[in-house]
Amino acid sequence: xxxxxxxxxxxxxxxxCERCGVPFTPLSGRAKRCPDCRGEHxxxxxxxxxxxxYEANQSDMVEYxxxxxxxxxxxxxxxxxxxxxxxxxxxxxxDATYRERNRPRLREENRVATRQSYIRHAEKRRAExxxxxxxxxxxxxxxxxxxxxxxxxxxxxxxxxxxxxxxTGLSREDGRVSLARRTEIRGEPCFYCGGAGEEYEHxxxxxKGGTDIWANILRSCxxxxxxxxxxxxxxxxxxxxxxxxxxxxxPQEPVIKPRGA
Numbered sequence: 079x080x081x082x083x084x085x086x087x088x089x090x091x092x093x094x095c096e097r098c099g100v101p102f103t104p105l106s107g108r109a110k111r112c113p114d115c116r117g118e119h120x121x122x123x124x125x126x127x128x129x130x131x132y133e134a135n136q137s138d139m140v141e142y143x144x145x146x147x148x149x150x151x152x153x154x155x156x157x158x159x160x161x162x163x164x165x166x167x168x169x170x171x172x173d174a175t176y177r178e179r180n181r182p183r184l185r186e187e188n189r190v191a192t193r194q195s196y197i198r199h200a201e202k203r204r205a206e207x208x209x210x211x212x213x214x215x216x217x218x219x220x221x222x223x224x225x226x227x228x229x230x231x232x233x234x235x236x237x238x239x240x241x242x243x244x245x246t247g248l249s250r251e252d253g254r255v256s257l258a259r260r261t262e263i264r265g266e267p268c269f270y271c272g273g274a275g276e277e278y279e280h281x282x283x284x285x286k287g288g289t290d291i292w293a294n295i296l297r298s299c300x301x302x303x304x305x306x307x308x309x310x311x312x313x314x315x316x317x318x319x320x321x322x323x324x325x326x327x328x329p330q331e332p333v334i335k336p337r338g339a
Contacts, residue, residue: 208305215301252291259292268299276300 090104097115104110111119132139147154162169177184196203211218248256260278268275275297282288283306298306 211304215304218304219300246289248289248291255292256290256295259295263295263297266297268302269296270298270302273299273302277303279303279306 090107090109092101092103093110094101095112095115096110097119098112100112102112109116263275266275267273269279269281276299277297279296279298279302280288280290281294281296284290288294
């Protein structure tokens, strides 16, 4: 019994690839691209098809991706890491695009996270600031001077708030006595360490209810005043006990000289 004869494929004439122009021998009458261009064309078509499908079914795809990540966290992390290592440029581009699209939300999240971190590590930050200030007093003073010179409105607002607080409950006569007290102790040394008295200080901090009454005013050097500045809850007694230089604070009421004397 004679079998069916095997049909031979017809030989097609060589033609030029419509994509790159290189001559090739087609395997079918409909072939228009060489094997290399055919693979590239199919990859592009598949990418466009996938993109169109995602755009048409975005909500379902997002839900499916979230479900897959929840059910396969390790596989997702490994696949994501492999893709990032294989496509570093696209990773940077995607990150930049994401940041640009979500800038307000990311800024707010970063602000909240920074604030929470600051609160969690507040004591550590204060200790570091105190250590740095003790080791670099000149740098700290210079940085503070530059900042206040560039932001005079903050110093003005702070001084206004302090003036209101320290004058609370004081009469006009109290103000005259306080002024006389400042004049009387102008050349006195630092009350805390005995160094050069460079500025006035409130024994009981204004931030904790102290006022500008004459008995609450003394002279202090910059290091002691700045050292106490980070410890608003400390009065002068606690500060001196911490320094080991405690002494009784028994000020004498100043004598008010008449004007022109």
